[in-house]
Amino acid sequence: MSENNWNEIIGGFIAIGGSLFLVLGSIGLVRMPDAYNRIQAGTKASTLGTILSLTGIIFIVPDWFGKLLLLILFVLITNPVSSHVLARAAYYTKVPLTGITKVDKLKETLEVEESRKAHLKKVRIQKEEE
Amino acid sequence: MFIAIAIILAIVSIAGAIMAIHHKKLSVAIIASGLVSLTASVMFLLLAAPDVALTEASIGSGLTTIIFFYALNKIRNNHD
Amino acid sequence: MFITLMLAWLLLNNSLQTEVIITGAIISLILPWLFCGKCEVFTYLRITPKALLYSVLFIFTFLTELIKANFDMAYRVLSPSLPINPGIVEVKTKLKSKIGRVILADSITLTPGTFTLDLKDDSMFIHWVDVKSTDLEKSTQLIVNKFEKYLEVMYG
Amino acid sequence: MANTLIFIAISITLLSLLISLYRFIAGPEKANRIIAFDVMSVSTIALIAFISVLNKRIIYLDVALIYGILGFIGVLIIARYIEKGL
Numbered sequence: 001m002s003e004n005n006w007n008e009i010i011g012g013f014i015a016i017g018g019s020l021f022l023v024l025g026s027i028g029l030v031r032m033p034d035a036y037n038r039i040q041a042g043t044k045a046s047t048l049g050t051i052l053s054l055t056g057i058i059f060i061v062p063d064w065f066g067k068l069l070l071l072i073l074f075v076l077i078t079n080p081v082s083s084h085v086l087a088r089a090a091y092y093t094k095v096p097l098t099g100i101t102k103v104d105k106l107k108e109t110l111e112v113e114e115s116r117k118a119h120l121k122k123v124r125i126q127k128e129e130e
Numbered sequence: 131m132f133i134a135i136a137i138i139l140a141i142v143s144i145a146g147a148i149m150a151i152h153h154k155k156l157s158v159a160i161i162a163s164g165l166v167s168l169t170a171s172v173m174f175l176l177l178a179a180p181d182v183a184l185t186e187a188s189i190g191s192g193l194t195t196i197i198f199f200y201a202l203n204k205i206r207n208n209h210d
Numbered sequence: 211m212f213i214t215l216m217l218a219w220l221l222l223n224n225s226l227q228t229e230v231i232i233t234g235a236i237i238s239l240i241l242p243w244l245f246c247g248k249c250e251v252f253t254y255l256r257i258t259p260k261a262l263l264y265s266v267l268f269i270f271t272f273l274t275e276l277i278k279a280n281f282d283m284a285y286r287v288l289s290p291s292l293p294i295n296p297g298i299v300e301v302k303t304k305l306k307s308k309i310g311r312v313i314l315a316d317s318i319t320l321t322p323g324t325f326t327l328d329l330k331d332d333s334m335f336i337h338w339v340d341v342k343s344t345d346l347e348k349s350t351q352l353i354v355n356k357f358e359k360y361l362e363v364m365y366g
Numbered sequence: 367m368a369n370t371l372i373f374i375a376i377s378i379t380l381l382s383l384l385i386s387l388y389r390f391i392a393g394p395e396k397a398n399r400i401i402a403f404d405v406m407s408v409s410t411i412a413l414i415a416f417i418s419v420l421n422k423r424i425i426y427l428d429v430a431l432i433y434g435i436l437g438f439i440g441v442l443i444i445a446r447y448i449e450k451g452l
Contacts, residue, residue, distance in 0.1 A: 012371025
């Protein structure tokens with residue numbers, strides 16, 4: 001009986017730690033200056049927070065091991081993918097970066113590609129005119 | 131103690147509903163209505179009705195959002 | 211693919227009765243046959259003892275990096291002056307297979323202060339909260355290398 | 367004992383839900399609102415798991431599983447709509 005009790009207490013403290021990480025993620029969501037930094041804070045903190053909470057529940061109720069493990073794997077796989085898709089959508093719809101951003105290599109690469117495409121188009125038009 | 135959880139969920143739900151009505155952009159209104167059904171499903175779960183919560187989750191949060199965005203896409207393509 | 215579906219079914223049901231196992235086996239035989247013709251996800255996976263050892267090491271490294279990332283993010287969020295220094299840098303990868311690149315991008319997203327923004331041919335564009343160097347070689351060495359040496363053995 | 371700890375965890379999770387609701391209401395662009403929606407749906411998964419521990423019924427976890435799948439698909443579709451229109 002006493003061993004079971006210890007399991008429950010350890011699981012409860014792990015779950016509280018997970019929910020503290022969730023709160024940190026939301027505070028980061030409010031405080032960060034632009035959309036990309038918000039994605040950073042929100043995704044990482046919510047991933048680890050959910051994983052820790054579900055691990056605490058595994059400690060409390062060991063019979064539910066299967067479903068909780070499946071849920072943990074699912075969160076671990078899908079959360080980075082959704083953050084990547086959101087960031088790409090935000091970048092290509094030109095959500096502004098914050099003022100203190102230092103470098104933007106992707107913009108330079110895109111500009112180089114655009115100029116090359118424009119050059120190719122010009123060459124093709126000239127050939128067709130000839 | 132269930133009442134405290136229910137009150138906070140109700141605050142979130144009402145804020146989402148007001149936003150869904152009063153916002154100018156349609157896409158933001160659709161996301162807000164998805165938020166309303168998210169909290170409504172947790173409310174059903176608190177009232178000990180897991181089957182209703184399951185249906186609300188799958189229909190309200192998943193299918194309605196997808197179909198609304200599909201319709202919005204069709205509308206935008208036709209009128210541009 | 212069959213093994214993955216069967217494992218998911220057994221975890222979901224949490225029981226080992228014969229009816230459950232028979233139903234799961236039939237469904238997880240039919241589903242890959244219907245829906246994925248080639249199933250090229252698992253063809254690059256090598257099954258050798260070294261690869262298994264390296265995948266265990268990879269998971270261990272990944273979990274420690276995840277926890278470190280979260281404490282780093284907690285420090286940045288809670289300190290009142292908000293010490294961030296963001297920027298987008300470019301990084302090269304040596305991995306060839308698609309699934310290896312996907313796993314690399316996912317694990318970069320969960321490491322301290324970085325996440326993948328876009329992926330073109332063999333260069334990744336990464337948003338970094340605290341930019342330490344804008345050079346290509348040096349940032350590659352800082353971000354990618356600690357995962358790449360494991361993934362290279364696992365997938366090639 | 368365990369119930370008290372779980373209840374504390376539930377109240378902290380609800381606090382996180384309220385804080386990210388602020389970003390959902392005040393977000394200047396569409397992208398910020400979708401980030402807040404994503405974080406809220408992930409923390410709702412943890413909330414549902416806590417409630418299922420309080421009531422000791424495993425069937426509540428199915429709702430969390432459905433949320434994991436459908437929230438992910440919803441975020442994918444919204445992002446694709448914003449980027450280039452489905």
